[in-house]
Amino acid sequence: MKIETVAHQYHLTTPTLRYYEQEGLLGPVRRINGIRDYQPADLERLDFIVCVKRCGMTLHQIKHFVDIYQQDPATLPERLEILQNQLQVSREKQAQLADSIDHLQDKITDVKALQTTENSVLS
Amino acid sequence: MKIETVAHQYHLTTPTLRYYEQEGLLGPVRRINGIRDYQPADLERLDFIVCVKRCGMTLHQIKHFVDIYQQDPATLPERLEILQNQLQVSREKQAQLADSIDHLQDKITDVKALQTTENSVLS
DNA sequence: CCTTGACTTCAAGTATACTTGAAGTGCTAA
DNA sequence: TTAGCACTTCAAGTATACTTGAAGTCAAGG
Numbered sequence: 001m002k003i004e005t006v007a008h009q010y011h012l013t014t015p016t017l018r019y020y021e022q023e024g025l026l027g028p029v030r031r032i033n034g035i036r037d038y039q040p041a042d043l044e045r046l047d048f049i050v051c052v053k054r055c056g057m058t059l060h061q062i063k064h065f066v067d068i069y070q071q072d073p074a075t076l077p078e079r080l081e082i083l084q085n086q087l088q089v090s091r092e093k094q095a096q097l098a099d100s101i102d103h104l105q106d107k108i109t110d111v112k113a114l115q116t117t118e119n120s121v122l123s
Numbered sequence: 124m125k126i127e128t129v130a131h132q133y134h135l136t137t138p139t140l141r142y143y144e145q146e147g148l149l150g151p152v153r154r155i156n157g158i159r160d161y162q163p164a165d166l167e168r169l170d171f172i173v174c175v176k177r178c179g180m181t182l183h184q185i186k187h188f189v190d191i192y193q194q195d196p197a198t199l200p201e202r203l204e205i206l207q208n209q210l211q212v213s214r215e216k217q218a219q220l221a222d223s224i225d226h227l228q229d230k231i232t233d234v235k236a237l238q239t240t241e242n243s244v245l246s
Numbered sequence: 247c248c249t250t251g252a253c254t255t256c257a258a259g260t261a262t263a264c265t266t267g268a269a270g271t272g273c274t275a276a
Numbered sequence: 277t278t279a280g281c282a283c284t285t286c287a288a289g290t291a292t293a294c295t296t297g298a299a300g301t302c303a304a305g306g
Contacts, residue, residue: 004252014253015295023293033302035253048230054223059293073241080234087227094224097217100177104210107171111203118196127282137283138265146263156272158283182263 001038010046024063025049055090124161133169147186148172178213 007014020026021036026045028036038046049062057065065082068075130137143149144159149168151159161169172185180188188205191198 002253013295016293018254019294033253034255035302047226051223051226051230054219055227058291060291076234076238076241080231080238083227083231083234087224087231090220090224090227094217094220096177097213097220100174101210101213101217103170103174104178104206104213107174108203108206108210111199111206115199115203118199125283136265139263141284142264156283157285158272181261183261 001043003036003038006038006043006046009043010050020049020059023059025059025066052086055086056093057086124166126159126161129161129166129169133173143172143182146182148182148189175209178209179216180209 003014003017006012007017017026017036021028026042026049028038028042031037045066049066052062052065053059061082065079068078126137126140129135130140140149140159144151149165149172151161151165154160168189172189175185175188176182184205188202191201
């Protein structure tokens with residue numbers, strides 16, 4: 001699969017994909033002419049990248065993970081620890097976000113009340 | 124209330140508070156000697172800043188909001204629109220985060236399964 | 247054949263949000 | 277009174293994540 005197709009499917013830009021590659025997060029094979037050819041395994045990894053990035057992992061941390069992902073068996077405990085750690089962090093984020101959304105709703109209610117007051121003053 | 128106290132209470136640093144002020148998000152009164160004195164109204168605004176920042180609003184957007192907040196009544200519809208817009212964005216973020224957390228949990232299950240396989244191979 | 251458009255590399259630029267450093271002022275407690 | 281700490285300003289530096297620009301290659305269609 002070509003870079004443009006991948007970019008489109010993942011709602012990314014082609015420079016972003018090249019940037020991720022430059023940072024060591026991806027490494028699609030190349031055709032003879034140098035053109036990137038994304039394989040299913042690359043897309044699977046991209047799924048993971050998009051997922052953990054949304055959870056708040058930095059590209060640097062993601063790189064470390066994909067690095068140890070290669071050397072398989074010995075790194076399983078570390079991989080588990082990283083993922084569990086990230087899960088905890090993400091859950092905290094989730095709780096904070098839920099809280100902030102509540103506050104935002106309260107604020108909206110306040111503004112709506114103010115608007116009503118405004119209208120009654122004008123009438 | 125002094126800057127250090129505020130920073131401590133909001134889990135921010137004093138340079139961050141000064142930076143927010145520089146960006147026009149806050150404007151605590153000063154004592155004669157120039158020292159910032161945060162009033163309850165400033166803390167309320169800081170509550171709001173922390174809240175919408177967690178929802179994903181940029182400092183730039185926050186500044187715009189606090190700017191129109193001053194000139195009160197005419198800006199009520201715009202304020203409402205901004206808040207409602209942000210609420211929608213935040214809810215999308217929330218949904219994506221929930222989704223990513225699910226994937227993360229699946230990944231953890233996978234790694235745990237791999238570890239068990241590893242163990243059974245070794246035994 | 248030659249233009250068009252997607253691909254390539256590499257370097258430099260941008261946006262956001264802080265952080266750090268230098269240099270100085272002023273209250274407080276030994 | 278003097279040491280020390282928190283306060284001040286202003287400028288410059290850092291981290292993260294891209295984005296943009298320049299210059300060039302290559303395959304397909306008119």
